Amino acid sequence: MPLVSTEFFIFLPIVVVINFLVPRKFKYVWLFVTSLFFYASIDVKSAAVLVISIAFSYGFGLLLEKSKLNSATGKASKGILAFAIVIHIAILIACKYLNFIEKTILSLSGRGEEAVNLNLLATLGVSFYMLKIIGYLIDVYRDDLIAEKNPLKVGLYVSFFPQITQGPIERAKNMLPQFNFPLTVDYDMLRDGILEIIWGYFLKLVVADRLAIYVNNVYTTPEMAVGFTTLVATVFYTFEIYTDFAGYSHIVIGISRILGIDVMENFKCPYLASSIAGFWRRWHISLSTWLRDYLYIPLGGNRKGTARKYLNIMIVFFVSGLWHGAGWTFVVWGILHGLFQVIGYVLKPVRDWCVNVFKVERNAFSHRVLKVAVTFLLVNFAWVFFRATSISEALLIIKNSFVFTPWMLADGSLFKHGLDNADFFVAIVGLIIVVVTDLVNYNGFVIRERILKQGIWIRYIIVIAAIISILVFGIWGPGYDSSAFIYQVF
Amino acid sequence: MKKTLMNIIKSAVFLCLFGLAIAATVVIVKRKESDYKYTDFFNEAKKDHIDVLFMGSSHVINAINPVFLFEEYGITSYNMGGHGAMLQATYWELQQALEYCTPKWVVVDTYMLEKNIKYLDNREEFDDEDEVNTSVEQLHLNMDAWPLNNLKRAAIDDLIQDDGVKKEFLYEFIIYHNRWKYLNESDFKTITGTADRNRLFGAEMRYEVELEPEKYPEVSESDLLTEDTVGTEYLEKIIELCQERGIPVVLTYYPFVADTKDQAAAIRAGQIADSFDVPYINMLDLDIIDIYSDLNDHGHLNVVGAKKVSDYMGQWLSETGDLVDHRGDESFSYWQECVDNFNEELDDTLFSEDNLYIKLDLLGLEDYNFVLYVNGNSPVFLDDYLKRMIRKSSMSNKIASTSGPYIIVNDNSTGYIYEACGSEELRAMNTAMGTLNYQPVEQYFRLLYSDEDPDTNYLYDEAHYLNDIQLIIYDEDGDVLEHDYYKSNGGNYVR
Numbered sequence: 001m002p003l004v005s006t007e008f009f010i011f012l013p014i015v016v017v018i019n020f021l022v023p024r025k026f027k028y029v030w031l032f033v034t035s036l037f038f039y040a041s042i043d044v045k046s047a048a049v050l051v052i053s054i055a056f057s058y059g060f061g062l063l064l065e066k067s068k069l070n071s072a073t074g075k076a077s078k079g080i081l082a083f084a085i086v087i088h089i090a091i092l093i094a095c096k097y098l099n100f101i102e103k104t105i106l107s108l109s110g111r112g113e114e115a116v117n118l119n120l121l122a123t124l125g126v127s128f129y130m131l132k133i134i135g136y137l138i139d140v141y142r143d144d145l146i147a148e149k150n151p152l153k154v155g156l157y158v159s160f161f162p163q164i165t166q167g168p169i170e171r172a173k174n175m176l177p178q179f180n181f182p183l184t185v186d187y188d189m190l191r192d193g194i195l196e197i198i199w200g201y202f203l204k205l206v207v208a209d210r211l212a213i214y215v216n217n218v219y220t221t222p223e224m225a226v227g228f229t230t231l232v233a234t235v236f237y238t239f240e241i242y243t244d245f246a247g248y249s250h251i252v253i254g255i256s257r258i259l260g261i262d263v264m265e266n267f268k269c270p271y272l273a274s275s276i277a278g279f280w281r282r283w284h285i286s287l288s289t290w291l292r293d294y295l296y297i298p299l300g301g302n303r304k305g306t307a308r309k310y311l312n313i314m315i316v317f318f319v320s321g322l323w324h325g326a327g328w329t330f331v332v333w334g335i336l337h338g339l340f341q342v343i344g345y346v347l348k349p350v351r352d353w354c355v356n357v358f359k360v361e362r363n364a365f366s367h368r369v370l371k372v373a374v375t376f377l378l379v380n381f382a383w384v385f386f387r388a389t390s391i392s393e394a395l396l397i398i399k400n401s402f403v404f405t406p407w408m409l410a411d412g413s414l415f416k417h418g419l420d421n422a423d424f425f426v427a428i429v430g431l432i433i434v435v436v437t438d439l440v441n442y443n444g445f446v447i448r449e450r451i452l453k454q455g456i457w458i459r460y461i462i463v464i465a466a467i468i469s470i471l472v473f474g475i476w477g478p479g480y481d482s483s484a485f486i487y488q489v490f
Numbered sequence: 491m492k493k494t495l496m497n498i499i500k501s502a503v504f505l506c507l508f509g510l511a512i513a514a515t516v517v518i519v520k521r522k523e524s525d526y527k528y529t530d531f532f533n534e535a536k537k538d539h540i541d542v543l544f545m546g547s548s549h550v551i552n553a554i555n556p557v558f559l560f561e562e563y564g565i566t567s568y569n570m571g572g573h574g575a576m577l578q579a580t581y582w583e584l585q586q587a588l589e590y591c592t593p594k595w596v597v598v599d600t601y602m603l604e605k606n607i608k609y610l611d612n613r614e615e616f617d618d619e620d621e622v623n624t625s626v627e628q629l630h631l632n633m634d635a636w637p638l639n640n641l642k643r644a645a646i647d648d649l650i651q652d653d654g655v656k657k658e659f660l661y662e663f664i665i666y667h668n669r670w671k672y673l674n675e676s677d678f679k680t681i682t683g684t685a686d687r688n689r690l691f692g693a694e695m696r697y698e699v700e701l702e703p704e705k706y707p708e709v710s711e712s713d714l715l716t717e718d719t720v721g722t723e724y725l726e727k728i729i730e731l732c733q734e735r736g737i738p739v740v741l742t743y744y745p746f747v748a749d750t751k752d753q754a755a756a757i758r759a760g761q762i763a764d765s766f767d768v769p770y771i772n773m774l775d776l777d778i779i780d781i782y783s784d785l786n787d788h789g790h791l792n793v794v795g796a797k798k799v800s801d802y803m804g805q806w807l808s809e810t811g812d813l814v815d816h817r818g819d820e821s822f823s824y825w826q827e828c829v830d831n832f833n834e835e836l837d838d839t840l841f842s843e844d845n846l847y848i849k850l851d852l853l854g855l856e857d858y859n860f861v862l863y864v865n866g867n868s869p870v871f872l873d874d875y876l877k878r879m880i881r882k883s884s885m886s887n888k889i890a891s892t893s894g895p896y897i898i899v900n901d902n903s904t905g906y907i908y909e910a911c912g913s914e915e916l917r918a919m920n921t922a923m924g925t926l927n928y929q930p931v932e933q934y935f936r937l938l939y940s941d942e943d944p945d946t947n948y949l950y951d952e953a954h955y956l957n958d959i960q961l962i963i964y965d966e967d968g969d970v971l972e973h974d975y976y977k978s979n980g981g982n983y984v985r
Contacts, residue, residue, distance in 0.1 A: 422671035460503075463504075464508050464511045468515050471512070471663075472515060472519060474667070476667075477667065478664065
């Protein structure tokens with residue numbers, strides 16, 4: 001049951017209405033049942049893996065809690081935690097990485113073509129819920145959280161249906177208390193949630209899926225597109241992945257809100273970041289903070305000297321790349337982000353020297369714009385590896401992007417890659433709306449809240465126009481696979 | 491409590507407005523071809539104005555013009571033909587039509603009787619992918635206008651195999667929302683009910699002339715269609731449906747350049763008609779059309795062919811069908827309006843047409859008078875196609891044996907046709923323009939003048955003396971409506 005499907009649009013209102021009627025203390029039961037149903041509707045076998053993972057996480061959580069009480073040294077707890085993490089990573093590898101490992105080993109001996117499918121199951125969202133589980137167990141181990149005694153609540157935390165396929169990778173200490181004391185959904189929460197959902201679908205269907213047509217066309221046959229056509233594809237992909245994933249996150253936040261659950265924010269205008277580190281504080285926040293809290297800091301963070309800090313950054317981004325996909329292109333993408341940061345730190349004295357010599361006003365608008373632009377270009381560059389199916393394809397795309405053909409912006413070449421001029425126009429208008437919205441959000445102006453403060457007729461007009469725009473301009477229906485979100489496959 | 495009530499009211503108002511906006515959007519973005527074709531069907535069926543339904547494929551769409559039938563015979567009919575419609579689609583179309591009216595006659599064309607394809611989206615049954623896409627696309631023309639109800643669901647279930655494709659027919663918005671970039675004035679006028687609609691009661695007239703119709707071998711015993719097909723099954727269902735409802739039905743096979751399997755299908759249709767004791771008109775065996783001038787392409791009639799076939803059917807229905815002549819009946823004034831409208835359109839087409847073949851063909855259809863002059867040694871005398879068209883007007887073979895100059899004066903007002911070639915002169919021609927005289931003086935100088943105005947030479951114009959073809963169209967009052975000059979470029983005549 002994809003989030004863009006008739007079934008889901010029937011399923012959601014039923015879930016919301018019944019959730020509204022169910023007594024507060026039983027809401028988690030209803031949400032757990034619906035979450036399992038939602039996931040099983042995608043794939044029953046994957047649901048079995050999910051249930052096993054929930055059982056493990058519940059059991060290991062209790063075991064950790066018990067061992068903490070029984071062991072003063074904490075060695076037993078450490079052992080249990082390590083074992084639990086190994087078990088869950090083993091499940092993750094079995095579902096996602098066996099092919100990759102096999103292919104890599106065979107490639108080393110020049111037999112890459114002989115690789116067969118070894119992955120046990122193509123389990124949707126496994127990367128996301130495994131991180132949730134591991135985070136939960138570490139929190140219990142660290143005494144940040146008391147292990148949950150109610151298996152259904154653990155189950156709901158892991159499987160909460162809006163988050164199961166693409167996150168956000170919510171923390172147990174944020175979610176579990178909400179299951180104990182759920183919010184009562186009032187009219188304002190409902191309106192707010194619905195607006196958030198509408199914005200999410202706009203980003204996904206009108207912008208991301210439209211840009212995807214162009215991007216897919218260019219990336220499918222990169223040798224056929226040279227120059228600005230390719231450059232535009234790389235920029236479009238940068239926005240496609242943002243609007244796709246952020247769109248999903250908005251839908252999740254909105255759905256959660258109308259179910260009375262508060263979910264963490266996952267994006268904060270990431271392309272307005274002025275450094276790569278800043279970008280990661282704004283992009284996929286639930287993942288980057290997870291990696292910070294459960295990997296970077298345990299590795300020593302920046303407490304063990306500069307060299308170790310740089311190594312830790314590289315390890316974190318290597319893991320991040322690998323987490324995103326079982327392929328070397330993702331690893332390169334992660335390493336690039338690590339390198340950007342390390343190089344940024346190494347060159348900091350040089351940058352500071354330049355600023356002093358040229359008397360650059362650090363807070364000047366022009367300087368900020370320059371930093372944002374450079375960061376955007378670096379991120380854009382790295383996305384090429386993320387999108388390409390192989391490193392050689394990524395290099396070809398980059399090479400083609402540097403061919404100087406500005407006339408392609410005017411001679412109609414851009415309209416030969418799946419988007420005609422009308423669709424291209426809508427894509428650009430959509431991008432302008434996204435950028436303007438991010439700019440005003442960046443400055444603390446939340447458009448959604450402003451809309452809600454307007455008179456009833458203006459609100460109605462805005463909401464109806466927005467939904468009609470999504471229905472009419474959205475890329476959906478036969479001929480388009482708009483149901484799949486990019487991050488769903490990770 | 492008061493707050494909750496207010497919230498419920500506000501939500502209800504919002505949902506109503508939202509529903510209206512969605513409904514309007516669905517109507518605006520919907521593809522209009524089907525509505526365009528059937529709007530007048532719904533309007534006229536509601537008034538019980540439809541006496542005859544013509545069912546079938548695009549052959550019907552192009553062969554039967556209800557406007558001709560009303561103008562000439564006072565018969566009110568609707569052309570329900572669907573592009574690419576096989577007989578199973580025709581069957582369901584008839585079922586749906588009968589929900590709205592009970593005609594006095596149903597005329598079913600049996601083209602594609604031999605087709606043994608059950609589902610219109612079954613890729614295994616078609617020769618290539620494009621054919622399936624076309625088949626599904628064309629079914630939208632037949633289906634989109636009908637409201638969503640159990641009958642439509644049953645029809646789609648029967649015609650379409652794939653569940654996804656079925657949804658496209660039942661909930662059209664899922665495909666038509668993408669039409670936003672093609673919206674035009676008419677799409678928005680649908681909201682107010684003032685959108686364009688087919689004023690030919692479902693027919694479409696074509697104006698090209700097929701100059702090289704192929705000839706196929708006559709059907710032999712071994713080619714006959716003996717086994718039952720999906721086509722024969724549904725033809726029988728159509729007849730049974732009509733007979734159950736007490737509606738007389740006549741089967742037809744409209745004329746075109748039929749290949750062997752078409753001829754075999756036409757014979758089988760006759761056998762089915764016999765077995766159900768219903769009349770059958772196989773126009774492949776009747777000398778109704780001239781395949782050299784009345785076809786738009788190999789399979790479809792042009793407007794001239796349509797006139798002939800409509801005339802034939804009009805006459806048959808008038809004699810056999812016990813139908814009321816509605817001409818002059820005030821309540822059928824809309825039909826007369828459509829007749830006038832079509833005649834104007836025909837005039838516009840005639841006068842705006844640059845193609846000499848089509849122009850001559852249309853002149854044969856209209857009552858206008860014309861003079862056609864061809865200069866000596868013109869390439870026209872090597873063009874068998876054009877000579878054939880001219881022969882049709884002159885009803886003589888004079889053009890075949892001359893290298894020009896040549897002139898034909900076709901005066902419908904007086905009923906005379908005058909023709910001359912070589913050094914022949916024509917004197918005292920009785921025409922609507924007066925008493926005309928023709929005299930070829932020399933290669934680039936020729937005279938055509940009337941006794942009433944001897945100073946006006948219609949055939950000479952200094953600016954056009956090198957043009958080898960002249961066409962003068964004039965009306966019954968003798969007023970020249972058009973005076974065209976053409977220059978031959980091989981078979982291409984440039985106005």
